[in-house]
Amino acid sequence: MKQTIKTITKKDFLIFINTLLKDKTYEIVGVKAKGKRFVFDILNSADELRLDYDVTILPPKKYFLPQYESLMKFSLEKPFEVKETMEDRPRIIIGMHPYDIIALQQTDTQYLDPQKDDFYKKRRDNTLIIGVDIQNVSERSFAASMKTHVTDTGFDVLLTNLGTTYAVTVGTEKGSSLLKKYATTKEATSAEIKKIKEVRDNIAKKYKKKVKVDKKDWPSILAANYVNSFWEERSDVCMECSSCTMVCPTCFCYDVHDQVSLNLKDGQRIRTWDGCMLRGFTKVGSGEIFREEPKERYRHRFYRKGNYLPQRFGFVACVGCGRCGIACLPDIADPCDVMNELASFGQEEDAGRFFITQKTDVAEKETIHVPRSATIKRAEKRSEIDTLFEIELDDQKPLGHAPGQFVEVSVFGYGEAPFGVSSPPSDTPSFEIVVRKIGNVTSKLILMKPGDKVGIRGPLGTGFDVKALEGKNLLFTSGGTGMVPMRSLINYATDKKNRGKFKDITILYGAKRPKEILFMDDVEQWKKVQNVQCELTVDKCEANECWGGCVGLITTLFPKVRMDKFDSKNTIAVVIGPPVMYKFVIQCLRTMGIPEENILVSLERQMKCGVGKCGHCQINGVYVCKEGPVFNYKQIKALPEAFE
Amino acid sequence: MKPKPRVAVFDFADCEGCELEIADLEEEILDLIEIVDIVSFREVMKEHSDNYDIAIVEGSIMRPMDERRLRSIRSKAKILVALGACATMGGVNKIRNQWMPDEVIKSVYGDANVKGNELFDVFQTKALKEVVPVDYYIHGCPIDRDEFKQVITAIALGKKPEIPVYPVCVECKKNENICQFELGTFCLGPITRAGCKAICPTHNSPCEGCRGLIKKAETDCVKEVLERYKLSYEDIRRRCTMYNYGRKECSYDE
Numbered sequence: 001m002k003q004t005i006k007t008i009t010k011k012d013f014l015i016f017i018n019t020l021l022k023d024k025t026y027e028i029v030g031v032k033a034k035g036k037r038f039v040f041d042i043l044n045s046a047d048e049l050r051l052d053y054d055v056t057i058l059p060p061k062k063y064f065l066p067q068y069e070s071l072m073k074f075s076l077e078k079p080f081e082v083k084e085t086m087e088d089r090p091r092i093i094i095g096m097h098p099y100d101i102i103a104l105q106q107t108d109t110q111y112l113d114p115q116k117d118d119f120y121k122k123r124r125d126n127t128l129i130i131g132v133d134i135q136n137v138s139e140r141s142f143a144a145s146m147k148t149h150v151t152d153t154g155f156d157v158l159l160t161n162l163g164t165t166y167a168v169t170v171g172t173e174k175g176s177s178l179l180k181k182y183a184t185t186k187e188a189t190s191a192e193i194k195k196i197k198e199v200r201d202n203i204a205k206k207y208k209k210k211v212k213v214d215k216k217d218w219p220s221i222l223a224a225n226y227v228n229s230f231w232e233e234r235s236d237v238c239m240e241c242s243s244c245t246m247v248c249p250t251c252f253c254y255d256v257h258d259q260v261s262l263n264l265k266d267g268q269r270i271r272t273w274d275g276c277m278l279r280g281f282t283k284v285g286s287g288e289i290f291r292e293e294p295k296e297r298y299r300h301r302f303y304r305k306g307n308y309l310p311q312r313f314g315f316v317a318c319v320g321c322g323r324c325g326i327a328c329l330p331d332i333a334d335p336c337d338v339m340n341e342l343a344s345f346g347q348e349e350d351a352g353r354f355f356i357t358q359k360t361d362v363a364e365k366e367t368i369h370v371p372r373s374a375t376i377k378r379a380e381k382r383s384e385i386d387t388l389f390e391i392e393l394d395d396q397k398p399l400g401h402a403p404g405q406f407v408e409v410s411v412f413g414y415g416e417a418p419f420g421v422s423s424p425p426s427d428t429p430s431f432e433i434v435v436r437k438i439g440n441v442t443s444k445l446i447l448m449k450p451g452d453k454v455g456i457r458g459p460l461g462t463g464f465d466v467k468a469l470e471g472k473n474l475l476f477t478s479g480g481t482g483m484v485p486m487r488s489l490i491n492y493a494t495d496k497k498n499r500g501k502f503k504d505i506t507i508l509y510g511a512k513r514p515k516e517i518l519f520m521d522d523v524e525q526w527k528k529v530q531n532v533q534c535e536l537t538v539d540k541c542e543a544n545e546c547w548g549g550c551v552g553l554i555t556t557l558f559p560k561v562r563m564d565k566f567d568s569k570n571t572i573a574v575v576i577g578p579p580v581m582y583k584f585v586i587q588c589l590r591t592m593g594i595p596e597e598n599i600l601v602s603l604e605r606q607m608k609c610g611v612g613k614c615g616h617c618q619i620n621g622v623y624v625c626k627e628g629p630v631f632n633y634k635q636i637k638a639l640p641e642a643f644e
Numbered sequence: 645m646k647p648k649p650r651v652a653v654f655d656f657a658d659c660e661g662c663e664l665e666i667a668d669l670e671e672e673i674l675d676l677i678e679i680v681d682i683v684s685f686r687e688v689m690k691e692h693s694d695n696y697d698i699a700i701v702e703g704s705i706m707r708p709m710d711e712r713r714l715r716s717i718r719s720k721a722k723i724l725v726a727l728g729a730c731a732t733m734g735g736v737n738k739i740r741n742q743w744m745p746d747e748v749i750k751s752v753y754g755d756a757n758v759k760g761n762e763l764f765d766v767f768q769t770k771a772l773k774e775v776v777p778v779d780y781y782i783h784g785c786p787i788d789r790d791e792f793k794q795v796i797t798a799i800a801l802g803k804k805p806e807i808p809v810y811p812v813c814v815e816c817k818k819n820e821n822i823c824q825f826e827l828g829t830f831c832l833g834p835i836t837r838a839g840c841k842a843i844c845p846t847h848n849s850p851c852e853g854c855r856g857l858i859k860k861a862e863t864d865c866v867k868e869v870l871e872r873y874k875l876s877y878e879d880i881r882r883r884c885t886m887y888n889y890g891r892k893e894c895s896y897d898e
Contacts, residue, residue, distance in 0.1 A: 035822050058820045067818040237868040239834045239859070242810065246817035257806050260797040262675040273818060278810045327817065329825060329834060329869040414803055440803040 005193055006168040006185040013166055016183040017046035029063060031056060031095035051095050055138035055321055059100050059249030060093055064123045070268040071369045074412040077265050080373040080453040086119055094130045098151035099143045099319035101131050103249035105154045109313050115611040118367045128174055131155035133199060137206040140322030142336040144204040145211035148319040160196045167196045211336045213343045215316040218306035225342050235298035237330040242275030244324035244333035250317040253615030256608060260413045267413050276300055276615060284606045285438040302338055308621030311355040355621030356635045368611045371410045371455025376448055377430055384515040385436050387446050392430040393456060399431045403489035404463030404602055404630040408610050410455030417441035418607040420485030424492040434484045460610035461629050464489055470501045472572045477508045477585050479554050479577030483518045485602055486576045494529045506561055507534040510554035514538050514547040535560050554581060558588040568593035576602040582643050599633035652684035652696035654717055656703030656710050657737050661786040662728030663687045663702055669789060679800055694720060702727040704737040705770040709762050718776040723799060726772045729785035729854045729887055734771040738889040741768045785854035788840050808838040811858060812851050816842035824850045830875050832883055835859040835866060854887045
């Protein structure tokens with residue numbers, strides 16, 4: 001819609017707000033005073049509105065992604081009953097400053113992509129935004145440097161203070177009909193329109209705090225300083241409280257947990273704000289924390305804002321509101337100060353990239369949160385510590401996965417955890433996963449029996465492009481539970497229907513102990529397939545364990561690969577295993593002459609949402625759950641956090 | 645149907661306020677007794693049984709006789725839950741550990757002859773885990789009722805409760821409070837374990853650290869913040885004495 005400009009007297013504006021309040025169609029939220037600070041809160045009367053505020057403690061993101069929200073209610077008594085929970089009244093937010101409007105538009109990019117967050121989307125559709133041009137500038141804000149102190153889009157209505165009247169810029173049809181129904185406005189005169197421009201031009205002059213670096217240069221300056229003692233010196237005094245991310249309008253990472261009512265009959269799945277500055281943020285099931293050091297977490301926050309998201313979406317994810325600067329007790333969180341200091345270090349050419357572009361095909365779904373009902377068909381112990389489950393989707397549709405993809409399995413009351421799919425692609429509604437007791441979800445799963453219900457989301461992530469492997473030699477190397485997703489691919493490739501599509505197949509498989517070897521019967525089958533070489537090793541074998549095979553790390557198997565007929569240039573190597581394994585295996589593969597671009601890896605991180613939103617699985621700028629877990633080694637090795 | 649687990653509630657040196665929080669569950673008490681049988685709870689009932697599966701213990705251990713009693717409770721219970729700051733970490737009772745026990749007796753009872761009376765035979769205050777193994781912790785002074793429910797349901801479902809290991813600031817920010825430091829008050833929120841929903845700062849009172857410190861008061865960041873807000877190190881030491889005397893950072897397993 002073409003923008004129109006009207007005016008409203010301040011008296012009529014108050015009447016407009018009070019009419020809206022009386023009407024009760026909408027919940028009316030506006031900026032109110034809280035002590036010496038300001039907050040967005042439910043408005044009881046128009047007099048409470050403080051459109052002269054400088055900045056609010058929390059950004060209005062809390063109305064789109066609340067601090068705590070129930071994603072669904074579930075029953076622990078009935079076999080499978082889950083209800084999405086969202087009953088929000090239509091809402092009008094009055095008084096959003098341009099930087100907060102722009103921050104919301106940025107969040108749209110992430111949350112309204114094809115795998116859109118249905119909760120966010122509903123609230124977004126249900127909310128009208130009445131923005132206001134900044135009248136007083138917060139002393140920590142540097143929005144003018146970020147060019148976010150004014151905006152031409154993102155609002156339904158925008159107010160500009162012209163003294164005795166407000167200029168009303170109408171941005172959408174929704175805004176226009178709201179005004180028509182509830183407000184008395186006049187067409188703006190050309191003098192008034194000129195005055196709006198003057199007012200806006202003046203806002204920039206009120207800013208004392210300035211970033212010396214143009215925002216288009218943030219990515220390159222950050223890239224040049226990835227390795228810099230600056231991060232450590234600064235983070236030495238970090239309280240690790242994540243206040244900076246909590247108050248940030250462009251931070252949207254979250255955590256999810258199940259809450260059970262005291263009667264043990266029902267419960268809710270709760271989503272709450274999480275922060276990448278908190279130590280446990282990157283912790284995976286096995287206990288490993290991927291950004292262990294405070295300096296790594298501190299650096300991550302700035303890179304996410306100034307390098308990763310700019311590379312992904314083309315905008316710097318800092319709008320210069322200055323809230324983090326106010327919230328940070330040791331005062332190290334302010335991006336303006338950090339960028340100004342980094343700029344003084346200078347920059348090198350071609351400092352590297354921390355983001356890779358990988359095509360991800362995702363179908364638009366109605367919900368990204370609520371799992372599908374499924375039934376455990378078979379539970380079989382596959383090693384001393386691993387249990388294989390065959391799970392059937394109750395809607396009788398096939399899972400439709402590619403090898404390497406994963407699913408999120410819900411056990412209501414216990415939570416949700418990611419599992420690589422272990423069976424090859426199939427037309428039947430059932431598939432297999434392997435469960436090893438690690439956390440709450442797996443501890444419960446291993447006790448479950450055929451007939452028990454679980455929830456399934458997926459398939460998720462990017463798996464192996466099996467077409468691209470055709471006509472090649474395949475060399476599979478897996479360690480430990482890396483065999484779980486690998487089996488999906490091996491069974492696909494060794495299947496009678498597909499065997500002819502691939503040349504020689506070599507399978508190298510290492511486990512810690514003989515009793516931890518998975519899929520021994522599959523291994524026996526693979527050995528019988530034509531032109532398949534299969535070698536096993538264990539790290540250690542106790543005296544009382546029965547093992548006739550090789551003892552040693554996975555790398556000891558490489559000399560056994562029949563090199564005579566080995567055409568390394570025409571070989572694709574697939575590596576899946578614990579983080580520590582990659583470095584050594586890849587070295588062996590390189591020695592064999594396999595080019596880096598022919599090496600595929602699958603990485604493990606904490607994949608919580610599985611759809612590139614919650615932020616837990618990020619490796620530099622890459623979402624493992626979405627762009628991965630399968631990556632081309634040549635691409636991913638450029639990321640410092642991938643194999644550190 | 646599986647028999648309901650039998651639960652007994654006990655107390656040592658404490659104010660019984662955490663037990664009161666359980667009693668204050670009001671109508672939800674009905675849900676609680678739906679999933680467990682309460683066989684002993686001196687604060688709310690006369691009946692008592694020594695046959696229980698879960699012992700919920702409030703209070704600190706002050707004397708050899710307490711230690712004997714706690715060991716006996718432990719030997720009968722399959723699961724032992726420490727209830728509230730006195731039990732989880734010694735809490736306010738540890739303030740006394742700044743002095744030797746005989747000095748304390750003298751300053752309280754003067755010249756009265758208490759020798760040989762085991763009621764007065766005190767040693768330095770201990771948290772439960774300093775005497776017996778503890779399976780679950782419900783932190784705080786007093787405890788948070790929702791966290792109590794969370795731990796009880798976790799025990800009933802056989803899962804590990806998800807207790808935060810991040811500071812109170814996270815919850816305080818979510819509540820959109822004005823920072824206590826901004827108000828010129830000194831708050832232990834940045835170094836105290838969350839889970840209380842930042843109840844004190846939300847009601848305009850600084851955090852006193854009752855859920856245990858997740859960061860040492862001696863770390864650089866704390867010094868930096870103290871300096872910035874013109875507060876002395878002595879201030880923080882004194883404030884930490886209230887609940888955290890002699891205590892290092894709390895462990896992630898608690």
